[in-house]
Amino acid sequence: MPAKVYYEDDADLSALSGRKVAVIGYGSQGHAHALNLRDSGIDVRVGLPEGSKSRAKAEEQGLRVLTPAEAAAEADVISIQAPDTVQRSLYAHDIEPNLDSGDMLLFSHGFNIRFGYITAKDGIDVALVAPKGPGHLVRRQFNDGHGVPCLVAVEKNSSGRALEVALAYAKGIGGTRAGVISTTFAEETETDLFGEQAVLCGGASSLIQAGFDTLVDAGYQPEIAYFEVLHELKLIVDLMYEGGIARQRYSCSDTCEYGDLTRGPRIVNDATRAEMKNILGEIQDGTFAAEWIAEDDNGRPNFLRLREQGKQHGIEEVGAGLRGLMSWVDRPITETV
Numbered sequence: 001m002p003a004k005v006y007y008e009d010d011a012d013l014s015a016l017s018g019r020k021v022a023v024i025g026y027g028s029q030g031h032a033h034a035l036n037l038r039d040s041g042i043d044v045r046v047g048l049p050e051g052s053k054s055r056a057k058a059e060e061q062g063l064r065v066l067t068p069a070e071a072a073a074e075a076d077v078i079s080i081q082a083p084d085t086v087q088r089s090l091y092a093h094d095i096e097p098n099l100d101s102g103d104m105l106l107f108s109h110g111f112n113i114r115f116g117y118i119t120a121k122d123g124i125d126v127a128l129v130a131p132k133g134p135g136h137l138v139r140r141q142f143n144d145g146h147g148v149p150c151l152v153a154v155e156k157n158s159s160g161r162a163l164e165v166a167l168a169y170a171k172g173i174g175g176t177r178a179g180v181i182s183t184t185f186a187e188e189t190e191t192d193l194f195g196e197q198a199v200l201c202g203g204a205s206s207l208i209q210a211g212f213d214t215l216v217d218a219g220y221q222p223e224i225a226y227f228e229v230l231h232e233l234k235l236i237v238d239l240m241y242e243g244g245i246a247r248q249r250y251s252c253s254d255t256c257e258y259g260d261l262t263r264g265p266r267i268v269n270d271a272t273r274a275e276m277k278n279i280l281g282e283i284q285d286g287t288f289a290a291e292w293i294a295e296d297d298n299g300r301p302n303f304l305r306l307r308e309q310g311k312q313h314g315i316e317e318v319g320a321g322l323r324g325l326m327s328w329v330d331r332p333i334t335e336t337v
């Protein structure tokens with residue numbers, strides 16, 4: 001059965017009229033949701049702790065900022081855009097005591113519901129509007145008149161209107177311009193974690209670093225290695241994004257395409273596919289979630305060490321120098337008003 005996809009005409013912003021929305025958190029997703037909803041005519045406030053460094057930014061951008069508890073108490077739709085690791089204590093201390101029946105709890109990733117770190121109380125709606133892209137691009141694309149595709153799911157439908165409200169929210173942030181696919185919290189959470197670990201972020205970063213190291217270790221100039229395996233990857237992926245792998249193959253030489261078809265499967269081989277399955281299994285059985293929550297509870301020692309190690313990789317310094325000479329490339333990620 002084909003996926004159910006909602007577009008502009010399937011969603012009505014009026015499902016949010018007369019309703020107050022609180023966006024809790026003002027980071028990558030939070031700022032984009034709050035600003036896009038506001039620009040779509042929705043009544044938005046932002047919830048941030050007293051000492052949060054994001055407070056000044058949200059206020060500068062014309063948004064009213066309250067504490068998370070105050071924002072949750074005032075609003076009918078509470079959109080949780082704080083980090084996944086913070087959400088369970090945020091929910092227990094600031095949100096749950098301020099939920100009235102008929103309120104909606106809305107997530108952009110199902111981690112805490114899927115793995116049982118939050119069990120929402122009865123009488124409320126629980127929904128998911130998950131953008132399939134980084135928050136800064138949710139804002140940038142909205143400003144450009146485009147939109148990032150989203151997934152929508154309903155976990156609890158106490159009001160009987162949860163899907164309607166979630167679709168209005170998805171429209172307010174620009175998602176229905178691109179398409180909003182119906183799913184479940186489990187499917188969104190498991191596919192999102194798999195995508196970012198195996199392909200989009202983990203897989204792609206490791207592939208780039210390994211390609212760079214192979215060329216540099218063989219004596220080639222690091223600048224050429226950078227252009228070859230990182231800069232040009234964006235240009236190649238742009239073609240895939242626009243017209244699929246077929247368009248990329250059409251635009252590249254036959255020599256490239258023959259090498260692609262015969263050598264690609266040697267890089268992503270049976271062992272790689274088996275490891276992808278292992279990674280998916282660790283996501284599905286909760287091993288990854290438990291490991292990440294324990295790592296966070298423990299002060300993130302491995303996370304911080306690995307992050308630092310990544311920053312020290314040779315490709316970063318070479319890339320910074322080369323990007324500095326291409327003014328159009330280093331487009332700053334800003335929380336634009």
Ligand SMILES: NC(=O)C1=CN([C@@H]2O[C@H](COP(=O)(O)OP(=O)(O)OC[C@H]3O[C@@H](n4cnc5c(N)ncnc54)[C@H](OP(=O)(O)O)[C@@H]3O)[C@@H](O)[C@H]2O)C=CC1
Pocket residue numbers: 024025026027028029030047048049051052053054055068080081082083084086090108109130131132133134135136
């Ligand atoms: N990053 C992305 O593009 C995507 C993220 N998601 C999901 O969106 C959610 C938010 O992630 P992301 O945008 O990356 O988060 P960020 O780390 O970018 O931002 C988190 C925000 O939450 C604030 N915050 C921290 N603690 C609290 C608290 N106790 N109460 C209220 N606010 C708090 C932070 O404030 P301060 O600035 O003071 O630290 C910051 O403004 C997650 O569920 C994530 O999985 C889904 C799709 C893509």
Ligand SMILES: CC[C@](O)(C(C)=O)C(=O)O
Pocket residue numbers: 131132133134135192195196200201
């Ligand atoms: C790909 C990473 C992501 O899932 C996202 C931007 O969609 C995230 O969690 O940041």
Ligand SMILES: [Mg+2]
Pocket residue numbers: 131132133192196
């Ligand atoms: Mg994602």
Ligand SMILES: [Mg+2]
Pocket residue numbers: 109192193196
């Ligand atoms: Mg994610």
